[in-house]
Amino acid sequence: MSQANCSDKIKTYNMRTRKQKIILTLSILSVIFVLAITGVYIFRDALLQKAIVKVKEKMDQDYDSNFTVKLAKFNGLTGVELKDVVLKPKHADTLFRIESMKTTVNFWHLFTGNVQLGSLDAKNGYVQLVRNANGRNFDAFLPKKKETTSDEKTNYAELAYRILTNALNLVPTDMKLENLSLKMDDMGKKAQLNLKTLTLEDKQLETAIQVQTNTFTQRWKIKGFADPRNKQADIRFFNIDTGRIKVPYFDERYNLTAGFDSIRLNVENIDMDGDELHIDGFTSIANLHVNHEKIASKDVVINNARFDYHFLFGESFIAIDSSSTVLLNKMKFNPYVEYNNEKDKIYKLKIALPRMKAQDFIESLPEGLFTHFEGMEAEGTFDYRLDFEYNKDRPNDLVFESKLNKENLKILKYGEADLNKLNGSFVYRAMINGKPQRPILVGPGNPNYAPLSEITPYLRKSVLTTEDPSFFSHHGFINQAFKQSIIKNIKTRKFSRGASTISMQLIKNVFLTREKTLSRKLEEILLVYVMENNRIISKERMLEVYFNIIEWGPNVYGIGEAAHFYFQKSPSQLSLNECLYLANIIPSPRKFMYQFNDEGNLRNFAVNRDKMVRNIMLRRGIITSEDTIYELPIMVSGAARSFIRTKVVKDSTAVDSTSIEEFNF
Structure with a gap:
């Protein structure tokens, strides 16, 4: 046999040996994985019961509350079913109760430590917030103020991104909810939002809500697009019945009455770019009515308003970027708002109102808020700039600069306040x-x-x-x-x-x-x-x-x-x-x-x-x-x-x- 042929056979043998080793390794890993899954599958009910016991102990020790689950079991590999789940503070009214809940969890995300819900089916339950002579039934669950040293600082970008991601992961991609309620009883001031149905399927969201308070009853609907995995949404909130949506509870609690025809909320982008978190989208409201004795003597009305927002979160700041725009009837301006605690605690507000017609400005003023300007007519144009900065640690360094540039501005007709009468x-x-x-x-x-x-x-x-x-x-x-x-x-x-x-x-x-x-x-x-x-x-x-x-x-x-x-x-x-x-x-x-x-x-x-x-x-x-x-x-x-x-x-x-x-x- 020639030396060349011998060398080729050796190479062929080595290649076969490596392939066999790879196949053998994959086979062993597959067996181990199957055994692990089988082990988890065999012992998962015990693990679930153990987890429920831990929750019960935590609720008892940390929140002085009783947590009970009548039935808890797995459905398939990633499904969990719970029945008659109750959370009740020991010395107050029941806080939470649900009759039936089924959910599935994204299996692969569990290996990364993230809990991501795939589907949710729940019915017949409520969350109840009560304040009476004995106190509030939710006090124990309110966040406690943590003691921090002067060197400890929150990274706002990381915190906001973590909260948003975890919250959106808990929003299922497929959801069906029936007969769930949010009840509020504040010393007899009651409001109840009954979620008759909510469905999320193929990224399409639709709900039917009935609202009951001491003063009114209404039916609401929320409808639109929702994609929690891609962090996007475009939903609209409106009244099924005729008339404006009334804001519940605030009329009795704060003597504030408010209503609107519809609200639209759009989230286009939530993205962590380097050390900054960017959140982009817009929200709009139609025919907003507000009445409170500290605001005005009559209803304040805004026919159309829209806010195209660009929120920024950094390591030491939270801001509304100046690329954001606010549209108020015919008036459009760019706001910049920032809180920064890199060194001192600094609050900033800047407003840039581009050149606009004076008459458009007058007609854009909210009805009821500027009654003495109603009927006023003017000609000419103007633009406006506001620069405000407040340093909480050095308050006397306050910056307040306001500048209005006008061109051919002239009052043609006065409104209710005829200033010329002073002559x-x-x-x-x-x-x-x-x-x-x-x-x-x-x-x-x-x-x-x-x-x-x-x-x-x-x-x-x-x-x-x-x-x-x-x-x-x-x-x-x-x-x-x-x-x-x-x-x-x-x-x-x-x-x-x-x-x-x-x-x-x-x-x-x-x-x-x-x-x-x-x-x-x-x-x-x-x-x-x-x-x-x-x-x-x-x-x-x-x-x-x-x-x-x-x-x-x-x-x-x-x-x-x-x-x-x-x-x-x-x-x-x-x-x-x-x-x-x-x-x-x-x-x-x-x-x-x-x-x-x-x-x-x-x-x-x-x-x-x-x-x-x-x-x-x-x-x-x-x-x-x-x-x-x-x-x-x-x-x-x-x-x-x-x-x-x-x-x-x-x-x-x-x-x-x-x-x-x-x-x-």
Whole structure:
């Protein structure tokens, strides 16, 4: 045999040997796998029962609750069937109960540690949330606040992706639910959502829901596309019956009524790209109605709204990217919102409103939220930018920049608030506790009316110093005051400080009510901007009207009445000290009497307050030292003296509110 032939035979033998080894290895692995599966199959019921026992122990020890399952068994290789599953806190109402549930689990995902449901068939069950005199039946299951060190930080991208992935894995690709309910009972305020049917088949979702509360009954439907494995959805929520969908529970719990024709939710993409999580899609709502006493006095209506969102999650931030857009009727803008805790805790808000027609903006304002603008007509265009940044660790570094660029902007027709009326005579009625006060004619026809030229310069200077030092230079708003107001309100977590200018006070008094609503504040801001930036009224006229309408005491309106009420003088005859006093009682004019002692003289705190304002005016050069020569103490000689408790008055009790209201010019 030749050497070549021998070599070929050896190679052939080695190849056969390797193939045989591979086949043998695969055969052994197959046997082991079959044995393992067989072992799992043989002992799986025991493992299932052991798992249920562990759940029972955990519910008992960690949540003081009883967890029971009447029947638990496997169906096939990956199916599980449970019957009569109950979770009940030991000292409260049942939290969860379901009569029958069948599900299958993706077998291969179990090897990676992920639980992914393939199908779910459940019927006859409920989740019940109860709050009564004994407490809440779900308190034990609320997340506990974890103690963290200053070095521990949450990776928002990883956390959000993990939560979303695990949640979507628990959504079956095929599902059939029947007669399941969510019940809520909050101290007798009840709402129940009955899921009559829900089917998810071939990525098509359809439900039928009946809603029952103490105040209404409705039938809802959710229908659309849902693909939990590819993290995509496009579903629509609407009412089967006529009329809007009503939001349950909130009407009784928070006195908030809300409704809408339909909502659409679209999720196009959930993707982990490097260290960032991206979530893209859109949501829209049609014919939204909202009513609450803190929002507006009537229904607020948004006909059409859409939010095309691009959420970003990073290691140390959560953001709505500026590529997102908000469409509100005809108005479209790009928001940017971010929370970042990489170093400090920083909150950012940016809004970019591209150039648009002024009339489109007016017509896009939500109905009921800007009632004084309804019917207004304008021409021209504008664009707007807002830049807000708040550092919780360094609050005084707050950034607040607001800029509006207008082009040929002009008001053609006023709405309910005709700002032009301030240029002539008109009747003013103050509102106190929702009740209109006596009518005041603001104009020469009123004998107490005081033109600006007949008001002593001391009063003008004093009031501007205390109320609005930059009145003649600003355009309705003082940015620094706004910043300080925002800082204070954020720190106190309430609207504890305002930033009102005389322009804002004028608009608020003449055109708006005293109600503390979001609507009134927004209207105030817009009306002030329109008045100050369209040269409708001169600054001098604004100040003149202001002096003639503001309250200076109980049922005392305008400086003409006030000068006689306190000092039996005309506004042109008031001394510097008298003007300082009048300027300082503007914030609380109906309580002026408490600034006097039982001898009828100003108390020390009031004297020192007036001196402080006088010294400010001296430092600023508003008055000179000669103005302070021969100044006498305040001597109230007018009708106001009857409201001051003095020793010479036999009945020293405080004058009641009825007598105060009866004082009339």
